[in-house]
Amino acid sequence: MIATTTILADVASEVGGKTADVHALLPVGADPHGYELTSDDLRRLTRADLLLINGLGLEQNLSGTMKSAGMDLPLVVTSRSIKTRTMKLDDGHGHASSERHVDHAHNHGKSDPHVWFNPNNVLHWVDVIETELVRHDSSHADIYRRNAEVYRDSLRALDRWIRATVSQIPEERRVIVSDHKLFGYFADEYGFKVVGSVVPGFSSLASPSARAVAKLETTIAEAGVRAILVGQTVNPVLAERIAEDTGAEVVRVYTGSLSSPEEPAATYLDYMRYNVRAITRAAQ
Numbered sequence: 001m002i003a004t005t006t007i008l009a010d011v012a013s014e015v016g017g018k019t020a021d022v023h024a025l026l027p028v029g030a031d032p033h034g035y036e037l038t039s040d041d042l043r044r045l046t047r048a049d050l051l052l053i054n055g056l057g058l059e060q061n062l063s064g065t066m067k068s069a070g071m072d073l074p075l076v077v078t079s080r081s082i083k084t085r086t087m088k089l090d091d092g093h094g095h096a097s098s099e100r101h102v103d104h105a106h107n108h109g110k111s112d113p114h115v116w117f118n119p120n121n122v123l124h125w126v127d128v129i130e131t132e133l134v135r136h137d138s139s140h141a142d143i144y145r146r147n148a149e150v151y152r153d154s155l156r157a158l159d160r161w162i163r164a165t166v167s168q169i170p171e172e173r174r175v176i177v178s179d180h181k182l183f184g185y186f187a188d189e190y191g192f193k194v195v196g197s198v199v200p201g202f203s204s205l206a207s208p209s210a211r212a213v214a215k216l217e218t219t220i221a222e223a224g225v226r227a228i229l230v231g232q233t234v235n236p237v238l239a240e241r242i243a244e245d246t247g248a249e250v251v252r253v254y255t256g257s258l259s260s261p262e263e264p265a266a267t268y269l270d271y272m273r274y275n276v277r278a279i280t281r282a283a284q
């Protein structure tokens with residue numbers, strides 16, 4: 001089984017345990033929004049029995065490349081049952097609202113794909129992965145069900161830990177500015193307000209106008225934002241300039257990819273703890 005991002009592959013390998021063979025398609029440090037499949041990736045996909053994707057438009061180039069290569073590998077959208085945040089079409093500021101979508105294909109680029117920033121959404125991933133593993137390898141169903149149950153407990157413990165940790169931050173400082181809009185699910189769950197982003201929208205591939213940058217700098221000053229959260233997978237240059245102009249600080253976090261095993265965010269649980277600690281420290 002292949003999962004697109006290192007984050008998704010880590011969650012799948014918790015459910016699969018030693019019994020299922022799970023690999024990440026994207027390498028550590030790759031930006032899932034902009035990633036282009038290599039010919040090596042296509043070869044690996046040809047040999048795979050199943051491909052797990054996040055969906056909601058995260059893997060922007062994936063299905064097009066697979067289609068043009070004539071591949072019809074069974075593809076499982078792990079975020080399919082998650083209540084998604086969407087960007088209103090008439091709202092240039094990118095405020096998002098929640099609604100449940102029946103057909104994600106028609107909402108490409110408008111749904112917020114960063115569901116995993118709320119561990120309660122990852123519980124839904126676990127349900128989908130468990131169902132697929134049991135379907136594909138029913139002789140090990142008991143093992144997959146047990147692994148899934150153990151991991152659900154870890155996700156619930158993570159949720160409790162995040163609540164306790166962010167409770168140290170005074171309410172008026174629970175504001176987030178990030179490189180693109182990716183903390184929406186986190187903000188909704190844990191009482192933060194996303195006040196702006198360096199590039200507009202839910203993809204790191206966008207770029208802002210000079211007017212939008214000026215507006216963001218005003219927002220940062222007015223809201224007293226202390227940190228601009230910038231993913232390890234994106235270029236920090238513009239964020240650094242905005243930080244310099246406003247006196248805020250660029251804080252590097254892990255966003256579209258886990259870290260390498262030697263670094264502090266090599267599993268989804270560690271990745272969330274690392275990011276929440278960074279957000280908490282920056283706000284104090």
Ligand SMILES: [Zn+2]
Nearest residue numbers: 182202203204
């Ligand atoms: Zn993103």
